[in-house]
Structure formats: C-alpha cells, structure tokens
Amino acid sequence: MPYVYPIPNLLPQELVAEINNRMKSEPDAWVDGSQTAGKEKGRKKNLELAADSDLRVQISDAITTVLRDYQRRESLLFTFLAAPSKIGKFLVSKTAKGGTYGDHMDNNIMNRGTSEELRSDLSMTIFLSDPESYQGGELVIDSDMTFAPSFKMPAGGAVLYATNSIHRVNPVTAGERVAAITWIESEIADxxxxxxxxxxxxxxxxxxxxxxxxxxxxxxxxxxxxxxxxxxxxxxx
The missing domain is CATH 4.10.860 (DNA Excision Repair, Uvrb; Chain A)
Incomplete structure (x- = not known):
C-alpha cells in the first residue's frame, strides 16, 4: 500500500473549536465546491470556503502556524513524515447530507503558473467535525483496491497520504462533515x-x-x- 499515515490530534482542540466557531459566525462564506474540482466536477458535491475569503486565509494561516510549531510532538511527527519544503494553502470543505466526492486523484501540480505552484507529493485531510456529529463521510484511500482503508478521525486528527492515490469521500448520510485539505511538496521527491x-x-x-x-x-x-x-x-x- 502506498504512503498513508494517520496523525491523531494534529491540531490542538482549542484551535479546532476556534475554527468551528469562526465558520459558524460567517455562514455566507461558503461557495459551490465543484468550482475547484476541474475535470472531476461531476463527482464533487460539497461546499468550500471561498478561496479569496479572509476567513479561509485566516484558517489556513492558523493551521500552518501549528504545523511549524516543532515544540509540539504532533507537528514534529508531521515534519518527520512529510519533510515539507512547501505547504499549500488549506482548502476548507463542508459536506452535508447527500454530499460526496467520488473516486479521484489530486493534481500532480497545484496552482500551476502562480507564485504558489508546488509539486503535490502528499495530500493531507484534517478532520474538523466531531465524528459523532455526522454519518458517512469516511475518507477512503486507494479506493480502487478491494480492501481500501477508510478513515474518520476525531476532530483535529489528520491523514497524510500519497497524492497519487485514488481516493474518495463517502456520501454523508446525516449531519455535516467539515475538513481542511492541503497539498505538500516534500524535500524528498522520491x-x-x-x-x-x-x-x-x-x-x-x-x-x-x-x-x-x-x-x-x-x-x-x-x-x-x-x-x-x-x-x-x-x-x-
């Protein structure tokens, strides 16, 4: 199986609570998530914080700051596993009942032609919702395999995985699944x-x-x- 690492408690609970409170206070910041799906548009049914919204930028910056706090064991583990040279801005998604993101593979190059261009060696999903608050919504990695592993981490937990893995988000059948996703260019390309x-x-x-x-x-x-x-x-x- 390709590179897959769960990282429990990657984000401190205080930050998770702060992010969720901020999102609740700005209910109009969400847009149709299929806008960022490219050729996979028909497989993606969710909402995302608008890419140029202050809220999305603030959340992304706050998470990235935690990832670079090497005094935290979890942040150090992330650094061990990813050896990051570039961490992309976080995309924040919300998937409600009936929402999903079917089998797909992330782009090999993110933000091509911009100052934020990076080679996407690794993808990372950080779960922001309490797993008891929604049903379904599991992240399934290597979903083209018969026995593909699925993940539904506690709020603040993350899964780091190879970007070249086919993966999906199972349909949400109740509640709302909120997650932050980014892509990482590693110092080690191989x-x-x-x-x-x-x-x-x-x-x-x-x-x-x-x-x-x-x-x-x-x-x-x-x-x-x-x-x-x-x-x-x-x-x-």
Missing part, C-alpha cells in the same frame, strides 16, 4: 526515499525517548541510525 527517511526519523525519535533505560544502547543505535540517514540524504541530492 517516494521510496521519503518512506525510508520517515521510518528512520521515527526510529530515532523512539530511541531518544527511551534513552534513560539503556543509555549505552541508545547511543549506539542513534549513531547507527544517523549514519544510515546521512548516507540516505546524500543519495537524495
């Missing part, structure tokens, strides 16, 4: 190398967290893993 880098960083992090139990072993493993990662980085250039 997906195989990116996977190895993420695995190594997670191992290094696990070793450092348990260093007190066996300092000598921890030092040995850290040096070895850093050696492997250093050699890997040389191959990525």
């Amino acid at each position: 997906p195989f190398m990116r996977q190895m880098n993420a695995d190594l960083l997670q191992c290094l992090n696990a070793v450092s967290q348990n260093a007190e139990q066996n300092p000598q072993l921890s030092t040995f493993l850290t040096l070895k893993l850093e050696k492997v990662r250093g050699n890997l980085q040389k191959r990525m250039r």
